Amino acid sequence: MKKILLLILIAFLTHSCLVTKNYQEPELDVPTVYRDFKEIDSTSMAMVPYECFFNDPLLLDYIDEALTNNYDMRLALQNVYRSQALYRQGRAGYVPTLNVDASVNSSDFSDNSFQGQQARQGNQSSDGNVPSRIEQYDLTGTLDWEIDLWGGITSNKRATAAAYLQSEAGQRLVKTSIISNVASQYYLLMALDEQLEIAQQAVEARKGSFDITEKLKKAGLEREVAVQQSGSQLKIAELLALDLELQIKLAENAFSVLLGKNPQEVSRGKIDSTFLDREIEIGLPSQLLRNRPDVVQAEFNLINAFELENVARADFYPQLNIGASAGFRSVNASDWISSASLFNTLVAGLAQPILNNRRIKTNFEVAQINQQTASLEFKQTLLTAYQEVNDAWFTQNSLTEQYKVRQEQVEFLDNATDYSFRLYQSGLSSYLEVLIADSNKLNAQIELVNLKLNQLNATVELYRALGGGWNKKIEPASTMLSNEEKKND
Template sequence: MIAMLKNRSFKYMVVLTVSAFTLQSCFVAKDYVRPQVEETQNLYRTDALPTDSLSMADLSWKELFTDPYLVQYIEQGLQNNIDIRVAIQQVLSAEAYAKQGKAGYLPTLNGKASITHQELSKNSQLGSFLTNRSTDQYELTGSLSWEADIWGKIRSNKRATDADYLSTVAAHQAVKSRLVSDIASTYYQLLALDSQLEITKRTVMVRDSSVSTIQALKDAGNVTQVAVDQNVAQYNNARAIQVDLETAIFQTENVLSILLGEHPRGYARSILDDQHLQTDLKLGVPTLLLSNRPDVIAAEYNLVKAFELTNVARSNFYPSLTISATGGFQSLELDQLLNARSFFANIVGGLAQPILNQHKIRTQKEVADAQQEQALLEFKRSLLVAGNEVSNALYSYTAETEKFKFKNLEVEALRRAEQNSNDLLKNGFANYLDLLTARQSALSAELNLIDSKLKQLLSIVDLYQALGGGWK
C-alpha cells in the first residue's frame, strides 16, 4: 500500500516538475546590460586626454609609499581600524544573505511530531453517542513545498542578493582606499609640522640672540628703545608660533591614533625632505574608473540589484507554480504509529494568478522602476564625482609643483635680505625696521615653502585615491 502511494505521488511529482521546466522557456526576467554612460568620455578636465591603459591606481600602496614608518602604520591601520572592522562585518552580513539567495531554488522541508488529546462534550452531537469520549492521536509528518522558477523570479532574487554582496565588498574596498589615503595624509602632515617646528625653533634662538645685540646697539646710542621692543615682540611672536605648532603636532598624532585604532601616543617618523613619491602620475583612460574606483563599482552593483528587483516585481504579474507534498503517519494508538496502515500522503500542484490585490503588485513595480532609475542616476553621479576628484588632484599637483619653485626662490631672496639687513644694521647703514620686516617675511616664506611641499605630497595621495588606488 505504501509503495503504491509512493509510486503514485512520485509520478505526479515528475509530471508537474517536467511541466514547470517546460514553462521556464518563457522567461520574463531580462539580463542586465551596463548602460551607455556618455560622461566617461570627458571625465577628466585636462588638455592632454590620457590614452594609456595603465593607471597609477594599479600600483599597490606598498609600491607608492616607501617610507618604512608609513608602511608600518598603514599595515597596522588596515588590521585595527574600527571603520575597517565595521565594514568587514557588513560584508559578512551581506554574504549570509547571498547564501540565502542561492538557496531559493531548493524546496522547503518541514517535519512535525505531535500528540493530540481530545475530550468530547456529553451534550455534543457526537459525544452523546459515544461511550468513550476521550481520544488520543499521534502524528509524525513531513511537508515539502517547491516553487518552479518559471519567470526567473528566483533567479533574479539570487542575482540581486549577489549584487548586494558585491556592492558591500566594494564598499569595504572603498573604506580601505580612504583609510590608506587618510593615514598617508596625516603622516605627511606630521612631517610638515615637524619641519615647521624645527625652523621656528631655530628662529627663536636667532631672535633671542638678536635681542641682546639690539640692546647693545641701543646702549651704544645706535638705535632707540623702540627697536629693542620690536625685537622682543618678534622673539615672543616666534615662541607663540612654536607653541601652536607643538599643539598641532599633539593633535595630529591623536588623529593618527584613531586611524590606527589604538590609544593616543607619540609616533616615530622620518623627515619631510626624505619623502619622494616616484610616479609618472598615469591617469589611465576614464573608463578604468569603472573597475578601479570602489565607490563607482559599488554604485554599479547597486544598479544591478535594483535592475534584478525590477525583474522580480515584473514577475509578480504572472502565475506561480507551486508543488506541495505532505506525508507521514497518523494513529490513535502509539504502538501502531509506524504501521503501514497509519501511512498517509498527498501531493498538490497548482498555478496561482493574482487578479485583484488592491494595486499592490502594480505599486511594487512602479516603486522598483523608480528605484532602478535612482540607482542609475547615483551610478552616473559617482562617475562624475570621480572624474571631478581626479581633475582637481591633478591640477593641484601641477599648480603646487610650479608654485614650489617660486616659493623656493622667494625664501632664498628673503634669507639674503635678512642677512644683508642685519649686516647693514650692525654697521649703521640700515634701519632696524628693514631687518624686522625681512626677518618676519623670511620666516613666513619658509613656513609656506614647507606647506607647498606638503600640498604636493597630498595632491599625489588624493590623485591615487581618486583613481581608485589603495585597496589592491
C-alpha cells in the same frame, strides 16, 4: 494526480516565457583621454601595490596596522559578512522547504456534541465501554516548493549576489581611503615637525636680536621702539612654536585613532628626506570603471536595483506551488509507526493576485524609481571620479611648479634678511627693515613646508582618485556577477 503532473508540465513550458529582463550595461559618456592629455597611454599607477608606491618603511607598517585594526575597516568587513549571509539565503530560493512535525492530541468531547457522538460510535471497545478520551498520534513531513515560473527567484538570487559584491567593493573603498588618510596624516606630522623646528630656530634668532637691541638702546644707539618691535617679533615666533606643538599633539591623537588604538606618541621620519619618486601615470578614463571601488560599488548597486525590479515585475503573475506531505497517523500509540498508519498527500496550486490594496503595483513603481535613482547615482559617481582625477593631476603639477618658485623666494628672502641686518649694523637702514625681512622669511619658510606637504598629499590623492591601493584589476560588474553565480551553483 494527472492534473498535478499537467500543472508541472505547463510550468516548465511557460518557464521559457520569462517576464524578467537581462541586465545591460548603461551607455556612458566616457572620454578617450583626460583633459589636456594628448597621448593615449593605458599605463596607470593605480595598479602599483601600495607596498611599492610608498617608500617609507615606517609608513608601510602603519598602513598595515590600520588595515588590520581600523574600526571603519572592521565595520566594512562586517558588512561583507552580512551581505554574504543574505546571498546564501538568496541562492537557497530554488530549494524546497521541508518541515517535520510530531504531535500527540488527546481530546475529551462532550456527549451531546457532534464530535463526541461520532467519536464514541467509532471507538467502542469490545466490552461496550466507551473510552473517556480520544487520542491521535501524528508524525508528518511536509514539503513545499515554489516553481520559478517567471524568473523572480533567479532575479532575487542575482540581486543578493550584486549586494554581496557591492559590499566587497565598499570594503575596497574603505581600504583605499584608509591608505590615503594614513599617508596624509603621517606626512602632516612630519610637516609640523619641520615647521616647529623652523619656529624654534626663529625663536632663538629673535632672542639674540632682542638682546642686541636692548644693549644698543642702553648704549644710546637705538630707540625704545626698536626694543618693543624686536620683543613683539620674538613673541610672534614663540606663539607660533606653541601652536605647532599643540597641532602635533592633536595630529598624533588623530593618527593613533586611524590605527585603531589609543592616542599616543608616533614615531616618524623627516619630511625633507621624503619623496614619492615615481613617474605620474594616470592611464585612461575607461579604467576607472574597473579600478575605482566607488564606481564598481555604484554599478553593483544599479544591478541590485535592476534585479529587484525584475522581482517586483514577476509578482504580477501567477505563483505555482507544489506541496507534499507524508507520515504516520494513528489513534493508538502501539501501532503508530506501522504500514497501516502511513498516509500521503500531494498538492499543486496556482495563485493569481487580484486585489491586494495596490501593494504589488506600488512595489513595482518603487522598484522602477530605485533603479532610475541607482542609474543616476552610478553616472554621477563616475563623473565625480573623472573630476577628482583631473583635479588631482592639475593640483600635483601646479604644486610642483609652486614649490620651485617658493624655494627661490626663500633664498631671496634669506639673502634680504642678511643684507638688511648688515645695513642696519652699518647705520644705513632702520631696524624696521630688518624686522620686515625676517618676518617675510619666516612666513616663506613655513609656506615652503606647506607646499611640500601639499605636493605629497596631491600625489597620494591622485593615487587614490585613480583607484590605487587595493592592488587588483577586476572584470566588468556583469562578468563578476556571472562568475559569482557559477562559483556557487
